[in-house]
Amino acid sequence: TELANSLLYLDGVTVSFDGFRALNNLSLVVGHGEMRAIIGPNGAGKTTMMDVITGKTRPDKGDVLFHGAHDLTRLDEAAIAELGIGRKFQRPTVFESHTVLDNIVLALEGPRGVFSSLFARLTGPQRDRIDEVLDTIRLGERRNELAGSLSHGQKQWLEIGMLLAQDPALLLVDEPAAGMTDAETAETAVLLRRIAETHSVVVVEHDMTFVRDLGVRVTVLHEGSVLAEGSLDQVSADERVIEVYLGR
Numbered sequence: 039t040e041l042a043n044s045l046l047y048l049d050g051v052t053v054s055f056d057g058f059r060a061l062n063n064l065s066l067v068v069g070h071g072e073m074r075a076i077i078g079p080n081g082a083g084k085t086t087m088m089d090v091i092t093g094k095t096r097p098d099k100g101d102v103l104f105h106g107a108h109d110l111t112r113l114d115e116a117a118i119a120e121l122g123i124g125r126k127f128q129r130p131t132v133f134e135s136h137t138v139l140d141n142i143v144l145a146l147e148g149p150r151g152v153f154s155s156l157f158a159r160l161t162g163p164q165r166d167r168i169d170e171v172l173d174t175i176r177l178g179e180r181r182n183e184l185a186g187s188l189s190h191g192q193k194q195w196l197e198i199g200m201l202l203a204q205d206p207a208l209l210l211v212d213e214p215a216a217g218m219t220d221a222e223t224a225e226t227a228v229l230l231r232r233i234a235e236t237h238s239v240v241v242v243e244h245d246m247t248f249v250r251d252l253g254v255r256v257t258v259l260h261e262g263s264v265l266a267e268g269s270l271d272q273v274s275a276d277e278r279v280i281e282v283y284l285g286r
């Protein structure tokens with residue numbers, strides 16, 4: 039069934055804030071190994087959906103299942119992160135006064151991590167993992183530079199790398215292309231497609247050029263529900279989607 043094959047399964051999820059329904063009977067299925075783009079106008083409920091998945095917001099009703107089994111609505115944020123759901127927020131929060139490498143090491147080591155020359159104490163597999171992550175985010179050659187010296191786009195990639203270091207089963211990525219140059223935006227799509235070869239990913243994004251570059255299935259949210267789902271070409275040809283975006 040759909041549920042058995044799903045990595046993430048939302049069914050009938052409703053969230054109200056003072057009687058206002060930010061999510062209204064939202065249902066969404068993300069398969070194992072899938073990358074999905076979530077789009078929709080401001081206020082559609084995209085952030086609230088991410089908050090529900092990560093346990094930051096508890097729904098009034100509905101099911102949120104991970105691996106078809108774990109009921110995320112009964113778990114707190116720490117327990118959900120522990121299950122392997124990692125979230126990257128829109129604004130990068132790297133440690134600017136530490137090197138690119140130390141940022142990744144800290145993410146890998148978690149709270150036990152202590153800065154500076156920690157790399158030397160890591161095991162072989164841990165080092166391999168870090169090299170792999172640095173390669174994926176294309177910052178291998180900048181590993182010894184301070185994170186603060188990176189461009190905005192590179193900081194976003196570093197933060198994605200910090201998530202990857204923890205090898206989550208599902209990455210939630212919030213507007214990765216926000217504030218990027220066109221070149222960085224294009225490179226970010228390549229980077230996420232590479233990550234999607236080995237990870238499941240949910241990307242919330244406004245930039246349609248970027249969503250097109252991702253080339254994945256798109257879910258359009260509107261007023262807290264799914265309005266349309268399909269390829270970007272399919273959903274952009276949908277009259278209801280056009281109406282919502284152009285206000286006709």
Ligand code: ADP
Pocket residue numbers: 055056059060078079080081082083084085086087
């Ligand atoms: P999006 O991320 O798609 O822009 P949001 O999930 O941020 O949409 O918001 C959906 C709706 O819920 C909006 O109308 C927003 O004002 C409302 N909302 C979100 N969070 C809260 C909150 N904590 N309290 C009250 N209203 C909220």
